[in-house]
Amino acid sequence: MTVKILPPGVTASAFDQALKAFAGIVGDEWVLVTDQDREAYRDFFSFSDTHHLASGAVAPASAEQIRALVQIAAQYRIPLWPISRGKNLGYGAAAPLLSGSLVLDLSRMKKIEVDVENDTVLVEPGVGFYDLYHHLQERNIPLWLSVPGNSWGSVCGNALDRGVGYTTYGDHTSRICGLEVVMPDGDLVRTGMGAMAGAPTWQLYRYGFGPAWDQMFVQSNFGIVTKMGLWLMPEPESLRGFDLEFDKPEDLEWVVDTVAPLRRDGTLQQSPSIGNWLRQAAVLTTRKEWYDQPGALPDSVIEAIRKRFNIGWWSISVRFYGPDEVTAASEKVVSRAFEGRPVLSRKDAVWHRGQPREQSAWAGVPTTMPLQNANWHGGRGGHVGFSPVMPTNGRLALSQFQRTYARYNEFGMDYHGSFALGERHTTNVNQVLFNKDDPQMLKRVQQFFHALVNDATRERYGEYRTHIEYMDLVADTYDFNHHALRRLNEKIKNALDPHGILAPGKSGIWPAAYSKERSDA
Numbered sequence: 001m002t003v004k005i006l007p008p009g010v011t012a013s014a015f016d017q018a019l020k021a022f023a024g025i026v027g028d029e030w031v032l033v034t035d036q037d038r039e040a041y042r043d044f045f046s047f048s049d050t051h052h053l054a055s056g057a058v059a060p061a062s063a064e065q066i067r068a069l070v071q072i073a074a075q076y077r078i079p080l081w082p083i084s085r086g087k088n089l090g091y092g093a094a095a096p097l098l099s100g101s102l103v104l105d106l107s108r109m110k111k112i113e114v115d116v117e118n119d120t121v122l123v124e125p126g127v128g129f130y131d132l133y134h135h136l137q138e139r140n141i142p143l144w145l146s147v148p149g150n151s152w153g154s155v156c157g158n159a160l161d162r163g164v165g166y167t168t169y170g171d172h173t174s175r176i177c178g179l180e181v182v183m184p185d186g187d188l189v190r191t192g193m194g195a196m197a198g199a200p201t202w203q204l205y206r207y208g209f210g211p212a213w214d215q216m217f218v219q220s221n222f223g224i225v226t227k228m229g230l231w232l233m234p235e236p237e238s239l240r241g242f243d244l245e246f247d248k249p250e251d252l253e254w255v256v257d258t259v260a261p262l263r264r265d266g267t268l269q270q271s272p273s274i275g276n277w278l279r280q281a282a283v284l285t286t287r288k289e290w291y292d293q294p295g296a297l298p299d300s301v302i303e304a305i306r307k308r309f310n311i312g313w314w315s316i317s318v319r320f321y322g323p324d325e326v327t328a329a330s331e332k333v334v335s336r337a338f339e340g341r342p343v344l345s346r347k348d349a350v351w352h353r354g355q356p357r358e359q360s361a362w363a364g365v366p367t368t369m370p371l372q373n374a375n376w377h378g379g380r381g382g383h384v385g386f387s388p389v390m391p392t393n394g395r396l397a398l399s400q401f402q403r404t405y406a407r408y409n410e411f412g413m414d415y416h417g418s419f420a421l422g423e424r425h426t427t428n429v430n431q432v433l434f435n436k437d438d439p440q441m442l443k444r445v446q447q448f449f450h451a452l453v454n455d456a457t458r459e460r461y462g463e464y465r466t467h468i469e470y471m472d473l474v475a476d477t478y479d480f481n482h483h484a485l486r487r488l489n490e491k492i493k494n495a496l497d498p499h500g501i502l503a504p505g506k507s508g509i510w511p512a513a514y515s516k517e518r519s520d521a
């Protein structure tokens, strides 16, 4: 039996008519509304199986088809939730924020155009990290990717959620250069130099003439990105670096203060992440091999796990890319900064052009290994990410850790945290791992998440990215002048999208047409 989930305020017969009109554009086989289809667009990592359910999906093959689809959606008031590949695990996967939305699945759009002279690429949303990696490898194109820890997703989708990787190109959204976007009214816009038809500089100069709009389409619901320009890293002559382990939780303070100036002065151009023992352990083992009691793991068990895998309480990996003399000199400078410090162990990494590449994110090779951590608790694994942005300062990092660690213990969760050091800021990424088959644990996850947000907000730290369940909660913390930024966002939203058909509620931006759904959310 097909149990229909309808968009809010839309009757079953209007929905059927809209689906027929959509099928007229994309073909019957790309309108996906069976129970099985809807199941495929659920967030399997979520604490809830009943929130954020899609009414189905429609999968266009081109920007022209999308232009026609948005006009039909506006006519029938069908909210569309665009995804590139929909692998946003930890943040909502392929599921829409507003139940009843129709997922606009762009994964069929897979064109890749590489500019080998300028080291740039123009990708469509369906291009995954593996697709682009293989495209470059098969053609012997000497360009490297920056990939996220879950590389199953889309190059474009990840950058649109301000995703991160581990090379010097790891701040993905900052490498965007030129977008093509379908607007909610069906118009087609190219940003930057792309606004001049046929300009050879679309992927070379970001700003164009007048206001620059690329970031307006990032973490927003103002348009559907159909092409994205990105800069890629020329294959370096060498890759050097080292991994360090540290014994004590308190080491976090001096490690942050040691690395911070090297980030600011540009010696270290990649964003190193200081992560705790569970980041490594959760992909190497499962909890039940060590402990079968509820509550956070006791220190004695943590010690035993660390001993078995020979890992510190914290670890950090730093990497340098470029000419051999440069990477050798940079490595020397950073090594000197750690001299005389209580480093538990050090492992060096050296690669030269022509050698086989390490199969890791530091070498720009796609990976899905970290997904293994969903098995930590057993049962159906899930997780949500909690990632506030804070200053890069050792004392503040240590107190952020201590506050968060106390919360993990209070709610009986195992601490999985890291501090990724940007040039001026730090993102404190916390993964909340849970077992979806443990109802007691699921109950705690909601309260726990709210406590984390409240604690961070007291310090005036806001999240850089969040799960669809918490978008209103997080948007609410951005409160200067009684939420002036939200008022601005919503003025723009209502002007561009008067029927509110594009991703209502995304990033806490609700169109006027969905004010009821906003208050129900």
Ligand SMILES: Cc1cc2nc3c(=O)[nH]c(=O)nc-3n(C[C@H](O)[C@H](O)[C@H](O)COP(=O)(O)OP(=O)(O)OC[C@H]3O[C@@H](n4cnc5c(N)ncnc54)[C@H](O)[C@@H]3O)c2cc1C
Pocket (backbone or CB within 6 Å): 081, 082, 083, 084, 085, 086, 087, 088, 089, 090, 093, 094, 106, 125, 147, 148, 149, 150, 151, 152, 153, 154, 155, 156, 157, 158, 160, 161, 162, 163, 164, 165, 223, 224, 225, 226, 370, 371, 372, 373
């Ligand atoms: C264990 C684990 C490790 C992870 N490690 C990392 C990591 O290191 N770095 C990292 O960044 N992430 C990480 N993630 C999170 C996530 O899995 C990746 O970011 C993934 O790349 C996102 O999925 P996607 O690329 O398919 O994007 P999608 O799910 O397709 O999209 C992401 C967001 O952008 C919007 N969007 C997508 N396409 C469009 C479009 N064309 N127009 C307008 N809006 C659009 C979507 O609505 C969605 O909100 C990790 C997740 C897990 C579970």
